[in-house]
Structures are given as C-alpha cells and as structure tokens.
Amino acid sequence: MLEIKGLRSYYGESEILHGIDLAVPDGKIVALVGRNGVGKTTTLKSVMGLVKAPEGDVFLDGVSLRRMPPYERARQGIGYVPQGRDIFPQMTVAENLRLGLEVCGGRKQDAEELYELFPIVKKFLARKGGDLSGGQQQQLAIARALIARPKLLLLDEPTEGIQPSVIQEIGDAIRTINQKTGISILLVEQYLDFALELADDCYVMDKGRVVFHGATGSSGKEEIQQYMLAS
C-alpha cells in the first residue's frame, strides 16, 4: 500500500529525517513509535507532502507521490489525522465532517456508522469545532478523516487527551474499520500498549532514523519496549 524509500526531510535548512524506509502492507496496521522529537510527525507530514522532502520518495500503490501537492495525495486516498487535530475552529462539527468528503468531490455519504463509533460527534453537530473540548476534537478529527473512506489512514497520536473508555472505543473502531474495509493504517503513538495491541507491524524511530522494525508478537513487544527505553 504505502512505501517510503530513503526519505529525507527538512525544516528550512535543518535535516530532520535522515533517510527513512518504511512500508505499510495492504490492509495492515503499522505502528510508528519513538520518543519525543525523533521525527514521527515529520514522517507523516512528509507523506502528506507538507514538509520539504527533496530526497527519497513515497509510493502509494506503486504510484510515486513525489510530485504531488498535498491535495492530490489526499485524493489518492490518504486520510490524515494530525497531531493537534487541526479542526476548523470557526466551522460547525457538521461542516467539518462535510469537508472530509471533499476528497471524493464533496458527495454526501452515510455517516451513521461514524456516529455510532463517535456518538459525541453526532451530539454536537451544530456546535463550532473550536468550542469542543480537546478529546471531542480528537474524535471529530478521526471521523473527518474516515468519512471519505480512504485507502490509507495516517493517525498521529490519536489517543492524546482522550478519556480511557474512549481510547478503547477508538482502538475498537480502528480495528473494526480495518477489518471491515481493509483500510491500511499508519499509526504514530506514544501509548505503546495501545499501539502494539492494534498493530501488525512496528517501526521504532530515533533521531530521524528507523532503528528497529519487527512484528508485534509477544517476542517483538519486549524488544520494542527495550528500544523505546534505550534510545
């Protein structure tokens, strides 16, 4: 599904990613973990085309995204839930959701499923996005990314600021969606247990590099934990 090859990314003059290789197989959930500031968010942004990445390439279903602007990439079927949520603060929840449909030309689609997953979203449809609480915004952001049924979902710390019961629900939701629609997911997480339980595959990053890659079986889990603590 997604393949990142030798990606180098820059903020201004400073190089943040020093050659990332990463793959998300079809229909799989892949976790990307690492300590603060190692470049996880930057990796996702590079996939979306939001940061300068003059070297390396990103492929979606074998198609190079390199020359595409962010909106093209989104239209290729990538849904993105950024860290900090980036809800449109002056628009209602309903409008925020409708915008999620722009990728596929703004056609109305059934959102009932999503309302089931995130009842809070339905409850506050008429409220302005910016007035929601942190956790409510997070849920809205995920719903917004899912509504257009992307092929690939990029999730940047979706559990940040979410109450425990909803974390479980989000976990369940991700799994359900993944199983039902075969969507592939690249998940950046600090909450290791959550990530490892969901993911089939895991990458560990440190200082702009991938330092470990392995499956999330019970043996892999320990190794990953070690990497996290050591790095």
Next chain:
Amino acid sequence: GCGENSAMSGGSSSASGDTVKVGLLHSLSGTMAISETSVRDAEKLAIQEINDQGGVLGKKIEIVEEDGASDPQIFAEKAKKLLMNDKVATIFGCWTSASRKAVKPVVEGANGLLWYPTQYEGMEQSKNIMYMGAAPNQQIVPAIEYLLKNGRKKMFLVGSDYVFPQTANRIIKAQLKAAGGEVVGEEYTPMGYTDYATIISKIKAANPDVIVNTLNGDSNVAFFKQLKDAGVTAETCPVMSFSIAEEEIKGIGAQNIAGDLVSWDYYQTTKTPANEKFVAAYKKAYGDDRVTDDPIEAAYDAVYLWKAAVEKAGSFDVDKVRAAAGGTSFDAPEGTVKIDGDNQHLYKYVRIGKVNANGLIDEISATDPIKPDPFLKSYPWAEGLSAGSN
C-alpha cells in the same frame, strides 16, 4: 557664455549656454493631479511654441519638471530644489492655495519667481509671485453682483473644508450683508467627500434662490449628480460655481450641470482670434477630446508674459524681470491681459457663463478688464477681511 551674471540671483546661472531652464511644478500624482496635469500641459505647449519661434533672448527654454504630489511640503521641497539645485530662471506651478503658501517662503528666501495660474481667495501678495488667476474682485465679487442683479438674493453656500471656499464665503457674506442679500445656509465638506444626500436635503429645506458652490475636485461630481437626481434644477435654483471649468465639467457630465452658472475670465468658447489659435494648438497637441479652460489659459499666458517681461528686461535676472513685468501685456486667448505692477496680479476680463449641453460654457455677461484688487481695498464692506500683506 551669457552676458549678465550676478552671482547671488537665483535666475542667472540658469541661462548659461544656449538654453534657459524653467521649472514646472505641479501635482502629477495624488488628488490634485486631476486638475494640475492639464495646466502643466498648457505650460509645455506655450514653451514649445516659444522654442519653435526661437526661444527667449535667443535661448531655448529647457524644462525641469517636478511632481508636487498634492502635498504642500513636497511643493516646498521641490521648489527649493528647482531654485537652488537646478537654478531655474523661473517656476510655473502650483494650483491649490496650500501649495502656493508652501512655495511662497521658498521663492521669497531664494528670490525666485513663481507664476501661479489659478484663481484664488486673494488676501496675499508677494514680490516673488506673479498671480495669473483671478483675484476675488475678478471672479467672486462680480458673480455675486450678477446674481443679486438677477434677483437671486437667498444664497446657500456649499464648499470644501479648505482655504479658498472658506475665504470666498467670508467675502460673499460681507458682500451680501452690504448689498442686502441673504445667506440661508453654509456647509463645508471634507475633501473627497462623496455623499451629499444630507446637504441636499438641507438645501431643499432652506429653499434658496441660488447655490453658491466652492467645492473642490471630486466632490463636485458627486454633488451635481446627486443634486440633479434630487430634482433641484437650474431653472428653479441654479448653482453658481467658482472652481468648475470645462475640464471639470467633463468629469461631472454635461447632462448633470447644463444650465448652471460659473464665473471665470476665459472660456473655451471665448471669441478672440488668439483663442481660436490657442484652442486649435492645444487640441492638436493633446487630442481633440481635450478642452481648454481658465486655469489652462492662465498658465499658458503665464509663460508668454514671462517671456515678454524677460525681453523687456533684457535679462533673466529675477529682480530685473520683476521690475520690467509691471505693465507688460499679452494678447491672451481671453483678450489682452496686463500685469499690474503694484500687486503683480493681472488685469482680467470677467465673464459670467452658463454651461451648455455640450459641456462647454456660453458667456452670458462680460466686462472690460478689471484691475486686480486682491485685498478688496476698493470695497468698503470688505474692511476687516484682510490682514495686510503677509
């Protein structure tokens, strides 16, 4: 090598070689460019004609042009530059009183000479300025006399919040008081004001015989368009304007102002041989759609009067030119004009005109040349209006 040189005088070094430098100082940008560019064009035309005829004292006139940018302070600065840096023999320039007041100390300090083309509010006299436009007694006073004579006694005064209108209206009020007229309203609007609904309502409520208009520039367009729509017509209540000439009428639209009155010394339709030539030359130079008007003509006259004075003096020296200027005359498009040696204003004709449907002005009453009286000293009712020459 030029003959006479007196190191201290501003004009002398300008006349070295085969040319003599003169400065043109008008607003080519900003709000006043609307009026001043045409005046500048007239000056250039005159200079071109003079150069074609061999120049002044055998020297071709070389133009140094500056943009006053509708800002008095820039006018002062540029005047200084023309006099001190370029050492021009004389300056043709300015339009607004503000720019003239700014340039005045500069020409006085450097002993330069400014030829000022516009009608103005009077109450001023400088030995370094030649006033080519009408003094109040050559425009305002006769116009009010004309109105009174025709039974229009109730007047509503509308003007821009600015020196010329305010002073003009003070004169008018004094005159009316003496002559038994009545001011039924007086309104001023800021420069560039465009909504006259309220003032027009006030005018209608006051029900005057005539509106005396001293608005400047853009505001006139708005005023006349809106006045017309409100149903105030030239028949019932004409407008007498002091700052609207043919050029402004083009912007207002003849249909909006036809039938209204103006007071000037010259119109494009003025019937003199000199004017026929002048209008033809001006249109040839700048296009058939251009019109001539009073300030344009005055600016044109200024160049020729300067030439005459220089030739009379046999020198470009400012003091000598000034000394020679008194009594110098020129067969201007408006008729023969003459510099009054006492106050450096012009003897001018006064013509009351009526705007016609083509946007030109028909003369409906005219006088012989009137002696300029900038301080209105010959009018007893005007006592106390002026502060002496300052």
Next chain:
Amino acid sequence: MSQQKASEALLSLKHISVEFDGFKAVNDVTTSIAPHEIHFFIGPNGAGKTTLLDVICGKTKPAGGEAYYAGVGNILKLKEFEIVKKGICRKFQVPSTFINLSVYDNMRIAINRDKSVFGSLMMRKRYLDTKKIYEVLHLVGLDKKSKERAKALSHGEKQWLEIAMLLVEEPKLLLLDEPVAGMGQPETEKTARILEEIKDRCSVAVVEHDMNFVKSIADEVTVMHEGAILTEGSAEDVMKNEKVQEVYLGRGEKKHA
C-alpha cells in the same frame, strides 16, 4: 470533604458555574485544593475540566461562584497577570510558548521576578537566575537546546519547555492541563518524579487522562462529569466507583498498564 479541610485549603472553589450560550460547561462545582497536594481532575472529554482551570487562572469569567485563595480572598475578579503574581501558574492543553524566542529567553521571561515595566527595564542577567534556568532545563532535558528557538521544538519538547517555565516561576499553585499528553513512558515517569519533588513547595492541580500517571502520584482525585463533580477521593476510591467506570474508564481499565 470535611469542613476542616476547606478552611485550611490553599484554594477553595465555591459553586462555580460556567455557561456558553446557555450550555452549562461547568455546573455548580465546589471543591478545594489543599497545600502541598497533587490534586487531579479527571473525567470524560468535555466534562469541563479545562474550563474549570480556565476559571481559576482568570481566562474565563464564570457565570457564578467564588474562588478563595489563601491569604488573598476571591480571585475571580482579578486579571490573568494579577492571578499569576499571586502565585497561580498555568500550563495549557496545547503547548504555548514564545516561538520566536530561544528556549533560554523563554525561561528568562518566566523567571523575571519584577514583572512591571519598570522592573523589566532594570532586569539584568543574574548569575543565580542563569544557574537556576539551566538546572531546570537540565531537569526536563532541554539544556542542550537552550539556544534553539521554541518554534523548532517538537510537540513533546514544547510541553517540557512550558513545564520548565512554570517551574522556575516557583508558583504556589500549579495548574497543569494534560502535562503528559504526547509523552512517552519514560517522560511520563519523569514528570511524575518532578511533580512529587515540587510538591514540597507548592500544590499542583492536574487534568489528565493517563490513569497510571494519576494512580502513581495523586493525593486527591476529583472526577467531573457533564460539568459537575461526580465524586472525590483517593485514586483507588474513585476508580472503584461504578459510575466512574461507566462514564469514564470503560470496561477494561486494567489494560491501561
């Protein structure tokens, strides 16, 4: 809560209510924060926790209620900066730092004691201040980045910087909104350690969803739900509460290991 505890409280909130266009975000909340305690506010998303902190620090004016601060009185009438001067400092849910200043300068602005115009005209670099800034930066692991502009920090690093800025201010009451959000396991533990340490010097009110973190250091926990207080008590107690489990923790709270 006992009458006695309220009287010796550092901050006691009485009948605080906040309304947004008729929506009651906080509804008649009465509680208090004792000296030297780490007091957690937990509860579902949208329960009104952040709003409550907003009220305490002066950002939001409540529809009703009072907040008594030891030695000062009702602080709800004061402006934000006046409240800060009384020793109540606040960390926001979304990290907020001065992005165009260096990490070090951010700290200097925070440590400045006399915050009047005249005071900062006279503000000088003081050796002791610098030493203290570096100590705190070292503590949060940003000493090597002291010359970086705050803009160039990652999300987590900004969180740390904000915490560090609060620490050098030596507040009497620290308000933290989700301090460990976006932090990894080791960082979360480090935060817990730091909070335990500063508890000697001040009280801390924390909003957090990470239950391990709550359990590890909480002295007192207030659970909010739909703007009101659901229950209060020790971490153990409230987690046992059925209602809390139902609306907040969910079925497998234990998985949260």
Next chain:
Amino acid sequence: MDILTILFNGLSLSSILLLAALGLAITFGLMGIINMAHGEFIMVGAYTTYVVQGILMPALGDGYFFCSILLSFLAAAAFGMLLEVTVIRRLYGRPTDSLLATWGVSLVLQQLARSIFGAPNVNVVAPSFLGGSLTLLGVSMSYKRLFIIGLVLLCLLAVWAFLYHTNFGRKTRACIQNRDMAQCLGIRSKRIDCLTFALGSGLAGIAGCALTLLGSIGPTLGQNYIVDTFMVVVLGGVGKLIGSISGALIIGIASTVFEVGSTASIAKAAVLFLVILFLQKKPQGLFALRSRSLD
C-alpha cells in the same frame, strides 16, 4: 428635516458603504489580507463602466449598464486574480506584509489609471431610467439610491448563499482557517484562495460600477473609500457578514444624523471617534468571532 428623510439618507449611505465594503469583508474579513488596494479595485470597476459605456452605449442604449455591472465584476476579479497569483499568495498569514505590498500595488494602479485614462475625471452617463426620484411619505428617494440599495441586497444574498450554502463556500472558509489541513482533505487551496480573492475584488468592481451613478471616476477615486470600508468591517467584527451589515448601518446612519445637526467634517470626525470609543467596549467588533484557543 424630517426623520424619514434622515432615515432614508442614512440607509442610502449605509448601502453605499456596505457595497464598497462587501468585497473587503471577504478579502480582509475572511482571508485576513489587509488589502489597501481595495479602493483601486473599486476604481477598476468604475473605469470599466466608463469603457463599457463607450463601446456598448451606442448599441444598447441604457442597457449597457447591466452589461457593465457584470463586466466590472469580471474586470476587477481578473485584477484580483492577477494580484493573488503574483503577490497575495505568498502573504497569507502575514497581514502586515499584505498591507505594505498592497499599498504599493495601490500606488501602481493609481498611476496606471492616470497613464491610460489621463489624470482628469471621466464621466459615465447614468441610464436614464435611473434619473429622478420617487417621493413617498414626503421623502424624496432618488432612483439611483434605491437601485444601489437593491443591488447591495442582491450582492449580499449572493455572497451569503455562496459562502454558507455551497461546497465552494465551505471550502473557502476551510482554507482561510487552516490552509494545510484543507489541503490534507483534498482541497486545492491555492485555487480556492485565488477564486475567493477574485470574488472579493469583483465585488469591489461592482461597487465601482454602482458608484459611477453617484460620484466621480478618477484615479484617486478609491482613496476616498479606504478608511470607511475598513471601519465598516472592523466595527462589525472581522469574519462575519452580519457584522459588516450592521457596521455599515451604524456608520451610515450615525454619519447622517450627526451631519444634520452639525457639519460634514464634524460628523465625519465624530463618527470615527465614536467607532473608536465603541471598539473600547467591544474590542472585537459587534459580532466577534469567539474562539477558545490561545491567540
């Protein structure tokens, strides 16, 4: 003067202010661009009307005016688009810089008008069916003013429907609020920005066309509207159409009322001071956008 006349005059002034400010409500209020060249876009509309009149009036008679409304819109929109692509595009999120650059643009456009049309004012002949006035309840209402009130209502309705009831409008608002995120949702933000700016500029063009009915057409025409239009948007509250409407109503009616009792200059200064005082009470304008976020 009777109260109804004052009311109508005030309403008329409000409608003119609103028409002139409507485009600014979009480019400044929504997009955050302090467009000092807004007045010059009004000027572009006015000159377009002048040109259209010259070409079409012989053939269409009074009907030319309707064509010129459309063409003024298109001409100003085209200028706006050009400006967006070359300059504004790089300045989103930098309001002061946008102010400085557009100030430069306004100087250039003024001079351009001078170079093309000459410095003196030009004249547009208003369609004859708009001449004269209607007297109702003792209030004389000129047809031109009534027409402008109608036009502004129409424009408002169109803009409102467009922004709040079309996909495009929603995308527009999304781009304005968070350009990066909008892109991540598959929105071509550059195109949207460009079209939105063109829309705002085009509305200025319509204003220019309508203003030829009442005022002058010259290179400095736009300068007369800069302060007023910004005040309208700011008084109402940036980012809200309803704000701009009430801003225009307040300034228009207050100006008229003051002017009845005093002079135009005093009225003008008094209204400005009043607005300044009012903003002390409501720093974000009448209809402030509330937001929870810090900054």
Next chain:
Amino acid sequence: MDIKYWLQDKKNLVFLALVAVLLAMPFVLSLFRLTLLGKFICYAIVALGIDLIWGYTGILSLGHGVFFGLGAYAMAMYLKLEACGSALPEFMVTGGLTSLPAFWKPFASFPLAMLAVAGLPLLLALIVGFATFKNRIKGVYFSILSQALAWAFVTIFIGMQAYTGGSNGITGFTTLLGIQLQNPMNLVSFYYFAVAMLVLVYIFCTWLMSRGIGKILIAIRDGENRTYFTGYDSSKYKTFIYCISAVITGVAGAIYVLFAGMISPKELDIAFSVEMVIWVAVGGRGTLIGAVIGALLVNAMKTGISETMPDMWLYFIGMLFVLVVLFMPKGLTGVFVKLYERGKERFPAVRLPFGRRRSASMRGKGAIS
C-alpha cells in the same frame, strides 16, 4: 549599558559608520541636499520609533503621522508666533479671529513649546494606548483604529482653519530664538543637531531593547495571551512602548519643521503614516539599524526617482514596496545578515561574533500577532 558589549554588536558598528558618513555630508553636499538629508534624518528617527512598536512589539500603527504632526505643529506654532511678533498669524485674520486663541498662548514660550513637542504626543499616546491596549484591542483592529484616528485628526486640523491654518498648514517662519532659519550656517548646525538626536535616540533604543523589556516585547508580539499567564500586564508594556515611540516621533517632527520650513496636515495623514512603516520594512524590522537605513534609503530613492521621472516614479516606488515584501521579508538587513552568514560559512577563518543576542528578534516574522 556596557559599551564593550554594545560595540560587539555588528549592527551598532554599522550605525557608527553611517553616522561618520552623515557627519561628513556638510562638506560634500549642497545646502539644498543637506536640508533634504536633514529631513531624512528626522524620518530615520521616526523609523526608530516605528521599529520599537512594530518591529519589536508587533503593534502596527497606521496613525503615527499624528504624533509626528503634533510634535511638528507644536514647533511650528512657536516659530509662527516668533515670526509674527505681536501680530496675529495671517490665517487667523482671514479666518476671522481677532485675538490669539488661548491654546496658542503657551506656544509663545520656547520652553513650553518644547515641552509640548514631547508632551502632546505623549499625552495622546497615553490616552489612546491606555484605553485600547487595556481593552485588548490588538492586531489589525488596532491598525485600522489608528488609521481612523489619523483620519479624524486630519479632518479636524483641516476643518479648524482659523486655528490651525487648515490645509495650508503653518508656513512662513523666520527665526528660532533669534537664529535665522534660512541662513546656511545655521542650517548646517541644525543638521548636526539632527544627527546628534539620531545618535541619541538610537543609543536609547538599543539600550532599551538590550534590557529584559526587549525580550518581553518580542514575547508580546509572538504570543500576547501567553504573557498574561506568565504574569505580565502586557497592556502596560504596550502603552509604555507606544508612548516612547510617540515621543520619539513627535521630537522628530519638531526637528523636521526646521528643515521643511512648514507643516501641513498632509504630514498627519495615513499615506505618510504607512510610508513610515514601509521604511522600516525595507530596512528590516526589529533591528533598529534597519529602520535607520530604510528611512534614509527609501527617501533618497523616492527623491531621486521622482526627480528623474516625475510622471513615473509611483510605479517604481509601488513596485519597490511589493518586491521588498515578497523577496526580502526581513528587509535589507535580512539580506545582509544572510550574505554575511554565507560568507562566514565559506570563510570560517574570519569568524566574527554577529550579535547573537538580537538574532531572535531578527528572525521574527513580525506579524501583528
């Protein structure tokens, strides 16, 4: 302030070099050019004031012309009364006044007039600043508001013709404390006085910004709300710096009158106020030296171009503003710093410490927060 420290900052050295050049100018330039340069130096002083509030604090004032005008009018009123002696200024007579209005009377005294030069801008800034900043009017709201303020003042100044000279302004000065204004030697002295004032104001500004307050102003620019929660009453800071800026601008206005020989409401206007900001933008905001260079350069260019192409100069100036904003967002100073740092990379041997202290502010994007 530590002089050694001050001298370590390259920008200050550039300033000193510039001052040296300015000091030599009377030996090089004609009297007319020198007066012009004198005006530009006044503009440079204004630019410093603008840089304080805009470059450092992020407050964009579009009405600083009012402060400039107040200072200038205070000076002009004094000069006018001195020129008129016991007579009434002519515009009052034409305006119908018979005696000097009461508010003019203090301006007959030089010390009182000088007090007014600083005091009037200070008073107005205090009122405006206190009210608006206290009520948290900021960003574009403040800019538009200050613009309206300028507009209102211009309208009033023009409207009260008998009292202010209307749109003519005040002209026709002769002497200052008996010193002939037009005398060449005296003009040279005025010029040196202006340079001295520039140096003084510059040193004062660098001193101010080297204090903690400099950092706090930047903090206010970048995140005003956060400063409340760090314990700062930002409205007081903003009022303070706004007042300082207003006084600097007013003083510059007063000196300016000596060179211009007049003052008119045009110098209070929005157009002029916007130009002030542009000088700083061209030179580079938040650097002080940039403001000085920008003011001198832009005005020199404006004069030069308008002299050579009076019909076309607006195109050039207009394009200049656009291009600077687009391609030199940090102004000339930004370009030089970049070149310098490039050079440093390429020739590491000639490493010199380039005032790291202020680098943060230099990089600031300076949006109106």
